[in-house]
Amino acid sequence: MIKKPKSASEPATKKPSPRKDLSPLAEDIIANARDGIYIVQNGKFVYVSELYQKITGYSDTELIGTDSLKNIYPEDKEKVRTQAIQCLKRQSADPYEYRYITKSHEIKWILETVSPIMYGGERATLGCFMDITGRKKMEEALHQSESKYRSILEGIQEAYFEVDLEGGFTFFNDSLCRITGCSRKELTGANYRQFSDAESLEKVIQTFKKVYETGNPVESLDWQITRQDGTKRYIEASVSLQKEVSGKPAGFKGLIRDITERRLIEQELNHVATHDALTGLPNRLMFSQLLGHSIRSAQRRKKQLAVLFVDLDRFKTINDSLGHEAGDELLKVIARRLKQMLRAVDIVGRMGGDEFIILIEDLDDLNQVTTLANKILSAAIKPVVLMGEEYRVTTSIGVSVYPMDGHDEQSLMKNADIAMYFAKEAGKNNFQFYSENLHSMANLRLKIEKNLRHALERQEFSIAYQAKVDFKTGAITGVEALLRWNNPHLGSIAPVQFIPVAEETGMIVPIGRWVMKTACAQNVAWQRQGLPTVCMAVNLSLCQLMDSHLLGDIKAALKESGMAPNLLELEITESMVMHDPERVIDVLNKIRAIGVRLAIDDFGTGYSSLAQIKHFPVNTLKVDRSFIRNLPDDIENKAITLAIIVMARDLKLTVVAEGVETEAQESFLREQVCDEMQGFYFSKPITPENFADLLRKHTDSFKKK
Ligand code: C2E
Ligand code: MG
Numbered sequence: 001m002i003k004k005p006k007s008a009s010e011p012a013t014k015k016p017s018p019r020k021d022l023s024p025l026a027e028d029i030i031a032n033a034r035d036g037i038y039i040v041q042n043g044k045f046v047y048v049s050e051l052y053q054k055i056t057g058y059s060d061t062e063l064i065g066t067d068s069l070k071n072i073y074p075e076d077k078e079k080v081r082t083q084a085i086q087c088l089k090r091q092s093a094d095p096y097e098y099r100y101i102t103k104s105h106e107i108k109w110i111l112e113t114v115s116p117i118m119y120g121g122e123r124a125t126l127g128c129f130m131d132i133t134g135r136k137k138m139e140e141a142l143h144q145s146e147s148k149y150r151s152i153l154e155g156i157q158e159a160y161f162e163v164d165l166e167g168g169f170t171f172f173n174d175s176l177c178r179i180t181g182c183s184r185k186e187l188t189g190a191n192y193r194q195f196s197d198a199e200s201l202e203k204v205i206q207t208f209k210k211v212y213e214t215g216n217p218v219e220s221l222d223w224q225i226t227r228q229d230g231t232k233r234y235i236e237a238s239v240s241l242q243k244e245v246s247g248k249p250a251g252f253k254g255l256i257r258d259i260t261e262r263r264l265i266e267q268e269l270n271h272v273a274t275h276d277a278l279t280g281l282p283n284r285l286m287f288s289q290l291l292g293h294s295i296r297s298a299q300r301r302k303k304q305l306a307v308l309f310v311d312l313d314r315f316k317t318i319n320d321s322l323g324h325e326a327g328d329e330l331l332k333v334i335a336r337r338l339k340q341m342l343r344a345v346d347i348v349g350r351m352g353g354d355e356f357i358i359l360i361e362d363l364d365d366l367n368q369v370t371t372l373a374n375k376i377l378s379a380a381i382k383p384v385v386l387m388g389e390e391y392r393v394t395t396s397i398g399v400s401v402y403p404m405d406g407h408d409e410q411s412l413m414k415n416a417d418i419a420m421y422f423a424k425e426a427g428k429n430n431f432q433f434y435s436e437n438l439h440s441m442a443n444l445r446l447k448i449e450k451n452l453r454h455a456l457e458r459q460e461f462s463i464a465y466q467a468k469v470d471f472k473t474g475a476i477t478g479v480e481a482l483l484r485w486n487n488p489h490l491g492s493i494a495p496v497q498f499i500p501v502a503e504e505t506g507m508i509v510p511i512g513r514w515v516m517k518t519a520c521a522q523n524v525a526w527q528r529q530g531l532p533t534v535c536m537a538v539n540l541s542l543c544q545l546m547d548s549h550l551l552g553d554i555k556a557a558l559k560e561s562g563m564a565p566n567l568l569e570l571e572i573t574e575s576m577v578m579h580d581p582e583r584v585i586d587v588l589n590k591i592r593a594i595g596v597r598l599a600i601d602d603f604g605t606g607y608s609s610l611a612q613i614k615h616f617p618v619n620t621l622k623v624d625r626s627f628i629r630n631l632p633d634d635i636e637n638k639a640i641t642l643a644i645i646v647m648a649r650d651l652k653l654t655v656v657a658e659g660v661e662t663e664a665q666e667s668f669l670r671e672q673v674c675d676e677m678q679g680f681y682f683s684k685p686i687t688p689e690n691f692a693d694l695l696r697k698h699t700d701s702f703k704k705k
């Protein structure tokens, strides 16, 4: 029910006309005001302006006398009431917002200010009522788009950042916190530079500077940072300039991606590509890069450096006989020993196989290298336990020196390698410095290796036969098969030159098989020609002795030729036996078991003592030519030869003197009751035809006697 206001002269049923209470000036002001105006007295409208009516959709007759809170959105009613009460108490109040339900049931946002006034002599409230629905909608839309934008930013893996021109973070998403390991609070206002690692800082600063100067964005800036907890991360950033509306640079923005995993994988791959998997040492590629650096630095500082090529002797034999695992273990042990004896600045790498390479920088004196090479030789030879057994390996070392032996990494490495080959040739377990002379020898060696590959199939080999004569009877009792090689390019190459190459490359196995077959067949051919039966001696190499097919090859040669096993005598050297005595003795016993004879060749030159010989199942000892050479004048050689003859007699071994060239030697040996002799004095190694002639004539002359 609408009560008539005290000041109103009209009855309540009649439309009130508040304008009567307003001065023309006030009416003018109200008419032009941007706000709707109302007056409430005792909670009821006593005046509403036209704009107010327009906003609300209610006419003044519908509003005057009604509850001023009636159309307010229920949830906001309390707020408005409080504001109104406060207004009456405090005389004025701050603007506030609320929702209003219009006549057409539209909800409008209202911004209202209320002030206490006197109206018709009584206290009343004057309200300025502004429709802010449009602005509110815009705000809402903005808010929504902002939260959408934020949720997109938070949803991406990449970190988004904005920094001011000094580099202080002004805006960023949570991913940046994750990448830097900082809380939002810690990051706010922090500078990007404080995360940057020293190595990348300068580059990063320069990049930002470039973006500032050119205005062009940078796409992938590699950047290493240290997180709050001290761990390092690799990141990739894009950076672009942020501008004010005026176009003036305001700061930078960009995206950051954490590429640590990818970078670690790359580094791992790089490590794999540059290091040897077994020993973890730099590989050939890496070593040659490091050497390249060192050469340039040595050049600048006018210093010398040395490259040592270290190769294990007879590694192949260990690998073949004990298996790859043992071989790998041996390589690891040697790698460790080499590393231990070097200074931190020196580099040791693995070239592959059993080859190691060492770089010694800042060399003042070549004696330094000599000392080190000797140290390596003695460190390598220390026992290594493989498969529960102790083994000893020796090394051969080749040395090249910058700038003397080469100016670039390739030639220094190659020349050290050449020098190493000559260390092998010089009997292994030693070191050699490179020299020009070695170079031409190495070239010949390479040519030999290349041509040797086809020598067998091209039938370039032949065998020369050298007689062995019995001192007592004067009869030819045996013959030694000595391999000859005639190559169309290289001519005739001596066995001492090509046999080591054939041994190193393993080619000696098929070649040796051919020698055995051919020699046996030849011996049977002589017998068929009616010549006296002789024993055929064939030389064996270590590779053949270690070859699992050896026994089969011997049996095949005997079977194919039809030669009696006891006519075959295989010659091995004492160093072959000493290599791995147990295994070799086992093989030798198997050979003896099929009836084939065994001889120790070049006896006296190896390391075996006379006492050790009795453990070997051999029939013959061949005294090395070097002892015979100076007989009978050289007292020492005389003594050794005599000792060998006496011991051999005790052991019931046949003693053969090798390399008998003179009558004096012959008669001395005859006096000492040596069993047989072989040497130029009686016959040089000759062709099979010539040997057949020799044998025939010699036997005939016997018969005549
Ligand atoms: P070796 O088994 O000790 O053979 C004896 C060497 O001494 C032969 O050299 C022979 O020609 C030489 N010789 C014999 N009598 C005299 C002499 O009175 N004075 C001098 N100055 N030398 C004499 P060759 O034929 O050059 O063979 C050298 C080495 O090559 C052989 O030494 C042997 O170890 C190896 N060899 C030869 N043929 C074969 C083969 O078929 N297989 C293997 N694995 N090695 C072989
Ligand atoms: Mg021999």
Ligand code: MG
Binding pocket: 601, 602, 622, 624, 625, 658
């Ligand atoms: Mg010999």
